[in-house]
Amino acid sequence: MKKHPLNRRIRLATLALAAGTALAAGSAQAQDKGSVHLAYVEWSSEVASTNVVRAVLEQAGYEVEMTSLSAAAMWQAVATGDADAIVAAWLPTTHADYMERVGDEVVDLGVNLDGTKLGLVVPAYSDIDSIAELNDHADSFNNEIIGIDPGAGLMGLTEKVVDAYDLDLALRSGSGATMTAALESAIQNEEDVVVTGWTPHWKFARWDLKYLEDPENVYGGAEQIHTIARQGLEEEMPEAYAILDAFEWTPEQMGEVMLMNQEEDADPYENAKQWVEENQDLVQEWLPES
Template identity: 55%
Template sequence: MFKKILGFTAAATLALGLTACGEEEAGTDTNTETGTETETETVSVGEQVDHTIIGIDPGAGLMNITINDAVPAYGLEDWTIVEGSGAAMAAALTSAYENEEPIIVTGWSPHWKFSAFDLKYLEDPQGVYGGAEDVHTIARLGLAEDHPDAYTLLDQFQWEPNNIEDVMALINDGMDPEEAAAQWVGENEELVSTWTEGVNSVDGEELSLLYVAWDDVIAGTNVVANVLESVGYEVELVQVDAGPMWAGVASGSGDALVGAWLPTTHADYYAEFEGQFEDLGSNLHGTALGLVVPTYMDIDSIEDLTDAE
């Protein structure tokens, strides 16, 4: 039966227990002292990782797809999906990678891990993770009338995966998100000027941006907040879970969010609150979702998780 494990400790403990990389093929070992040959058995990828996939936050769209779609589609009912957080997943991946141990994680890009490590997505022949997604900016109804310059800036905000990954890398290296955003904005004035074109300065008007604690969303939200503050807004950043994030903008208690992954990850929230917000469109193209492994692992497809058992 399909199993789930909750919590950071479980993820870290499991990661420390993974001690081989790639699939060990059947063959023979020779005792150098006696010359005796013994047969060695094939160790499947599933056995190497204890039939475990390290996941992220419970309820995240990526986790819902993995548990509700990927598991039955690929016959992984005997696998364990560890529920924890993005930080727990990254810690487990870092530990395994540094020791060249096997590990399978739920992954998405843009993310700093692809800059830090040599990783690959497992092929998804069933297409359960869908194609590339976009990250959208979502505003509350009435924002254009109440704060037209903020609305214009948010509507014009658009960048590329390599831009956000630069900010994420600074944060991962230990810089405070606010400081990382300020440094990136200062080094990318030409791009930022396209967001502020036609935007007038204001005098301390208050805005709130809602965000989830995902590395990419933290980076993007802090960058947008920095630019809004540069034209005179006082911006409050409010960290919540995905559901409250969407509900907050839909109810008008939050002004906007810049981390809506569509059309897959946040599809349920989009449908639930449709008509209660304004979708300003994509601010970033070229995202991806799926199962991720280090390139040193000898596996290429999710199908191989079943075939190798």
């Protein structure tokens, strides 16, 4: 069920009134324009992009709330109006099931990042180059594929890969953090390991890795990351909608933020604000002309 428009208007009016009392004389900061709720999935790429969008929306005068959810719940939140938008929709393959279920209830604002890839990843020193070779070397890979959170579209695709190649390796679910920890441990000991992988991701900058070839093309070709908004957002918050619609960057730019987030005691929100401050030429392209 969609949020009641009257409740939303009351909430936004209250926020705007409270913010109005904090305006400093001569400040260029616009009066608070309301609150934008962004949902995201806890992938390093989406942590980076969602925090950057948050920083940009705040620069434009909005308050921003972020909620980390499973991929399925993230899509559902936008469909029901519990979240205003996501910048984390991997299409046309990874999140195809979610788009099929709720596509008529959301608004696709198009691509915010082009040049993604999905697949199984191994250290570059591994003796194998194809998924089809995994069974012959299953023991050296501890008879398992290290995955991420069970609700992720990538995990659903990998289950299909296990079936398509009749693999003798079990797909182990966990999280993005446990996947990279297992990868790091194996590389430190020069052991074989196979993990679910995607580009862009900071692990490719840190270690020498390779994708296993997918002759059955189960993972599909290159994908894009889309921005998805709830119905009614354009009418209720046209400027926020315009910023979300204009947001677009490259894997290299996203990679800069992801690497910042891997530093010890890193704060993804503070890193995003720093990156936004240092890349105002690009950010200004996302902001509506005043």
